[in-house]
Amino acid sequence: MTAAATDPATPARQIGETLIDVDRLKVHFPILSGIFQRESGRVRAVDDISFEIRKGETLGLVGESGCGKSTTGRAVIRLRNPTAGTVRFDGHDLMDLSRGELRKMRRRMQIIFQDPYSSLNPRMTVGSIISEPLETHDLAAGKARIERVRELLALVGLNPNYTDRYPHEFSGGQRQRIGVARALAVEPEFIVCDEPISALDVSIQAQVLNLLVELREKFGLTYLFIAHDLSVVRHISDRVAVMYLGKLVELGPPSAIYDAPGHPYTRALLSAVPIPDPKAERRRKRVILTGDVPSPANPPDGCRFHPRCWLYERLGRPEQCRTEDPELRTVATDHRAACHFAEEALQSDIGVAHMATDKVxxxxxxxxxxxxxxxxxxxxxxxxxxxxxxxxxxxxxxxxEV
Amino acid sequence: MSVSDDPSRVAGGPALTDLPDDVSVATEEGRRLAEQLADNRRHARKLLEVRNLSTHFYTRDGVVHAVDDVSFELDYGETLGIVGESGCGKSVTALSLTRLIASPPGKIVSGQIIFDGIDVLKLSNEEMRLLRGKKIGFIFQDPMTSLNPTLTIGYQIAESAKTHLGLSRKAADDRAVELLSKVGIPRSRERMGDYPHQFSGGMRQRVMIAIALACDPMLLLADEPTTALDVTIQAQILELIRSLSDEFGTAVILITHDLGIAAGMCHRINVMYAGRIVETGLVDDIYEAPRMPYAWGLLDSLPRLDEVKGARLRTIEGMPPDLIDPTSECRFAVRCKYVHDRCRSEEPELTPRDGEGHMARCFGTEPEGWIQ
Incomplete structure (x- = not known):
């Protein structure tokens, strides 16, 4: 039973075997201080997370800034070396690969960055930006390369004659399309989309989102879709993972994450997202989390969310939450949550109360x-x-007769 | 939601009229402003009336018509949302209201802004400075760049109270402490001596709100106040703005590109496109019965949290037009699916639709139009 099968709206895309297997991944950054640059602490950006992405699937990864979602995205394609843990891509352990092997493997995995302004070299023409990966991987040369670039531009909805233009001549949405074309140039199987539409205007966001969906259907792509916007993630994902302070707190199909979340943080997050419907907004029950996200250099003991947790307060501050770090455990079919009291969280209507009423x-x-x-x-x-x-x-x- | 009938506020509120003869109103301008305020308040019905405001920017490439013939009103205590995409003129509208347009290249070329009975565009710079800060508070998008990094936050809040309310150093500090706890900063007295970098993004935005509220303004201009913040922090800040506005009866102009935020916060909405207001009305009318294809497009293109994964999003094709020398057609015509020849030859006016104060700028949805 794959995740997609539980979601009736999913078209007949093939979701197959595990393509990426992330096991106990940790990415820590040392904090250096003093004239000897001694390590005085560690930012635990990603702290012991495990998940898998299946072939043809889109896994949405959501969380607030600093929760480690982008670091995870980079570690998954080894743009960032993990401190511990393994990442297997189609059975190959990425940590074991030599430089040459890794480069070959990179042909199969690409990334689209958030900021379309800083991720394109302003001194390169669009043609050379898109053909660079073709060159690196010896995929096409001469006339064939030019032809391929034109084909890619058309594929992402840009005029194929624009190869000699520079990035500044394009709008944000168009630049993001160039970034997509560059990622697609090597015909990858897997693309990490790191906040690909956050920098764009609403109407342009929808255009780029539609493009990503179209390309996914066309080439059977697998995405790791990183975003902080929960509505966007719901729209595109087959399964959704929620991160908080370097930990994966919940993982499951959208129906579970959005309609029956098992982690109090997910519920708080959902209740904070504004809905473009004044009546629904008036009806909603909100939990407003107090305080800020603690520093990942000094995370709280026990469950990392407990100092801000509404359920912890409601349950009379159980000791377990302060002392024991909850494991990500199965709470329903294909639905995992890292909370000692996930069953209580599931019972609540916080964050999802508005779902019950009729939606227009x-x-x-x-x-x-x-x-x-x-x-x-x-x-x-x-x-x-x-x-x-x-x-x-x-x-x-x-x-x-005109 | 009008508080204009609240006698304490109208007559004896902490207005310039009631201030002691101290530094801030000891100047000739200050006195004149105070008298004008008192005189006008008796007649003023609306807190803010903007009539035919146009702000242009004179650039090397030509004249950018950033805000073009914009008119709207704001009641005492009301929250008005100005929504639209980047470059639609929403921020320039807000900056124009307080004459904060960088000049050159910008210039308010025509129009009238009546704030609490005062003709804002006729004030001297000195009078304008008194009006800002004292009567109008600001919250900007980026709390890092809008605070002075070299001054303690206590100083920055107290400064405003000292300048505009004429409080003593000690009284101003007390006021700052009170404001800090009001905006939800714990251990507020200890934190007075901290610098902006010692606060997180959400906390800095709270400090900004404290500064904006230091003089108990009648209008709070919030320009994308939560865009730089995370969603849970955003919820905190919006809740704070909402409760403070209720408590003090402060009117709010909330500028945002997020239709979700506007839905939850505003009484009325102005939708802006390419320098124009293209639709205006009560929040329910704008969301439930919009009468302008651009507003439809905006709502259509949003993926929604309460919606199961759906098919393709309907998008608005193309991009907003260039605002240099706009043509005489409907500015949305090139992107509009419902376009007729008439839309290309003349520009529609804002005309009434069903619903209180509901107006739209579209030939197609006028009573005799072709879109029903």
């Missing part, structure tokens, strides 16, 4: 779209009629 999607009224369709039909028939009226006119020159 506001936007284009139906009558307008219907009107538009009718108008198009009328126009088409009018055009056809005009064609008939002209009698002898051949279909190739319909507008002779």
């Amino acid at each position: 999607r506001h936007g284009t009224p139906q009558s307008a779209t219907a009107g538009l369709a009718a108008e198009h039909a009328a126009e088409a028939s009018a055009a056809a009629a005009a064609l008939d009226d002209s009698g002898t006119g051949s279909p190739n020159e319909p507008s002779a």
Whole structure:
């Protein structure tokens, strides 16, 4: 039973075997101080997390800034060397690979960065930006390379003639498309999308999101989709992982994470997301978390979330939360949560209360779209009629009388 | 939600009129402003009236019509949302209201701004300075760059209270401590001596709010106040703004690109596109019965938290137009699915629709239009 099967809206994409297996991954950064640069502490950016990504699947990774989600994304393709733990890509342990082998492997995994302004070299033309990976991996040369670049530009919805332009001549959304084209150049199987749309405007976000979905269907891509926007992650993911302070706190299909979350942090996060519907906003029950996220250099003992946890307070501050770090454990089919009291969290309606009520999607009224369709039909028939009226006119020159 | 009928506020609120003859109003300008305020308050109905405001930027490439003929009103104690994408003119509108447009290249070329009965564009710079800070508080997007990194936060909050309320050093410090605890900063007295870098992003934004509220302003201008913050911190800050606005009856203009935030915070919404208000109305009307294809497009293109994974998002194709020498067509025409010839030859006016104060700028959705 794969995750996708539990989500009825998923089209018939093939989700197969495990492609990426992350086991007890840790990424720590030393804090150096003094003239001898002695290590005086460690930022535990990613602290002992395990998960897997299946072939053809999109795993959404959400969390607040500093929770370690981007570091995880980088460690998964070994752009960042882990402190401990293993990452297996299609059975190969990435830590064991030599430089040359790793480079070869990189052809199969790519990354799209958040900031379309700083991730493209301003001195390179779009053509050379996109053909660089082709060159590195000896994939195409000469005419074939130019042809391939044009093909890639068209694929991401840009004009193929733009190869000689520079990044500054493009808008943010277009630049992000260039970043996507660069990642696709080597025909990868797996792409880490690190906040690919956060820097874009709402209407442009939707365009890029649609593009990523289209490409996924077309090439059977596997994504690790990192974002802080829970709505976007719900839209694109087959499974969702939630991180807090270097730990994975919950993992499961969107139906579980968004409708019946088993971790109090996930519930708090959900209740904080604004919904573009004034009535739903008025009805919502919110838990407003107090305080800030603690420093990952000095995380709290026991459960890392307990100092801000509403459930901990509600349960009368059980000692277990202060002393014992909860394991990520199965709380329902394909649904894991790292909370000693996940069963109590599941019972709550916090963060999901608004889901129960009837949802109306506001936007284009139906009558307008219907009107538009009718108008198009009328126009088409009018055009056809005009064609008939002209009698002898051949279909190739319909507008002779303008 | 008007508090204009609250007698304590209208008559005896902490207005400039009631201030002692101290430094801040001892100047000739200050006195004049105070008298004008008192005089105008008796007649003023709205806290803010903006009429036909246009702000242009004179650049090397041409004149950018950043805000073009914008008119709106704001009641006492009301929260108005200005929503739109980047470059639509929402921030420039807010900066124009307080004459904070960098000049050159920017210039308010026409229009009238009546704030609490005062014609803002006619004030001298000195009078304007008194009005800002005292009557209008600001919260900007980036709390790191809007605080002075070399001064303690206690000093920065107290400074405003000292300058505008004429409090003594000690009284101003006490006021700062009180404000800090009001905005939810624990151990506020100890933290007075801390510098901005010692606070997290959310805490810095709380400090900004404390500064903005130091003089009990009548209007709070919040320009993307939570965009740089995480979602749980965002919820804290929004809740804080909401409760403080209720408690003090402060009117709020909330500028945001996030339709979710606007839905939860605002009484009324102005939707801006390419320097124009394209739709305005009560929050429920704007979300439930929008009458402008751009507003539909914005709502359509949002992935929603309460929606199961769906099909393709409907997007608005293309990009906003260049604001240099805008053409005489409807500015949304090139991206509009419902466009007719008329939209390309003339620009529609804001005309009334169903619902209180609901207006839209679209030929198609006018009563005799082609979109129903």
